[in-house]
Amino acid sequence: MGDADVLRQVGLRVTAARLAILRTVREGGHLDVDSIHRRTREHVGQVSLQAVYDALRALHEAGLLRKIEPMGSPARYEARVGDNHHHLVCRTCGSVTDVDCVKGQAPCLDPTDTSGYLVDEADITFWGICPRCQTKGN
Amino acid sequence: MGDADVLRQVGLRVTAARLAILRTVREGGHLDVDSIHRRTREHVGQVSLQAVYDALRALHEAGLLRKIEPMGSPARYEARVGDNHHHLVCRTCGSVTDVDCVKGQAPCLDPTDTSGYLVDEADITFWGICPRCQTKGN
DNA sequence: TTCCTTTACTTGAGTCATTCAATAAAACGA
DNA sequence: TCGTTTTATTGAATGACTCAAGTAAAGGAA
Incomplete structure (x- = not known):
């Protein structure tokens, strides 16, 4: 299609x-x-x-x-939708990389206590330094 | 102090x-x-x-x-720092509520594959509808 | 095909959160 | 108390994004 x-x-x-x-x-x-x-x-x-x-x-x-x-x-x-993947973001250069869902196929939608919220999405961002910025020193 | x-x-x-x-x-x-x-x-x-x-x-x-x-x-x-808790955000009214770390004490810092990133923080936001907005019948 | 209504695009102005810059005023060590 | 450094004030600027009005294109109906 x-x-x-x-x-x-x-x-x-x-x-x-x-x-x-x-x-x-x-x-x-x-x-x-x-x-x-x-x-x-x-x-x-x-x-x-x-x-x-x-x-x-x-x-x-x-x-x-x-x-x-x-x-x-x-x-x-991004065009990758519907698979609930997460993101690695570089603190130095801002580049973004996909990470597959931490829990495999499950949509990561279960905080231990939702405080009554009707949760429909978990938005997960991992912050760090990307490989390129690591080698570039500093 | x-x-x-x-x-x-x-x-x-x-x-x-x-x-x-x-x-x-x-x-x-x-x-x-x-x-x-x-x-x-x-x-x-x-x-x-x-x-x-x-x-x-x-x-x-x-x-x-x-x-x-x-x-x-x-x-x-917010003043609560250093305990790696997460947040519930209401899609309707925008209110924010704390959620304790999904993995208990651990800092939730382990995506299955870090792609070489030096990860130091996981930023997790759960999106949904808060109790008050649910009853208000949107 | 042509017409017509709806939806999308263009241009230009406006908004909001945030930052920059220059001067004035405090903090705190000497 | 003085002097240097950090912080506060005021006012202007920036950047991402939205709103609004008019024009153009899409796609269904005639």
Whole structure:
């Protein structure tokens, strides 16, 4: 199934911008909005930053993209959704790496005491220094 | 040991603003900067917003306060540090509640595969609907 | 195909949390 | 008490993101 069908399936219109943005995020890893904007332009020419914001929100609300916001840095988007994986974030360079769920397949949704909350998601970020920044000294 | 000594111990000068801010955060739970500013004023009169930002950063860097930034809302500070607890955040009203570490005393610092990262902290946020918002029938 | 309605895109201005910069005022060791 | 260093004040700036109004494109209906 192509991306056009994926979009239609979630009730979104198929536009060049959305197809390009979807592709960009898939290729890119964990890109911020600015990077997505720049790379998307390389694919389809002119696209406004607002169009990128709009499309990312639509794609995110439709469940096609996941949005992460590590403390202190702008939002990032990734195409890997629905598998409840977590993230390693480098304190030095800010790079993000996926980590599979700590508990295997289970969705990590069980704090020992939920205090009455109806919990539907566990958002887990591991902070540390990435291999490259370790070797770079400091 | 009083707060003044606590401040001196971490190498910070003792000022009325810092003492009041520390007290405010202790009393407040998970307050954002604006709330801290407002409440601190009630304790000591005039304090500028920037002084609050500066003090919070200093206190945070000194390890006296913990900073959390749930997606989509301004930063919040809490006085409970060093025990690696986690947070429940309400999707509806944004309120934050503490949860003890899922793994008991252990610091939850073991993703199955760290990809070479030197991990020093696990930041875990559980998202859901708080009891009050559940009964309010959204 | 053409028309029409709905949805998306563009441009430009606005908001909010946070930071920067320069001056004034305290803290605290000498 | 003095002098240096750190902290506070005031005001301006930044950056990520949103809002709003008009234009363009998508896709169903005629």
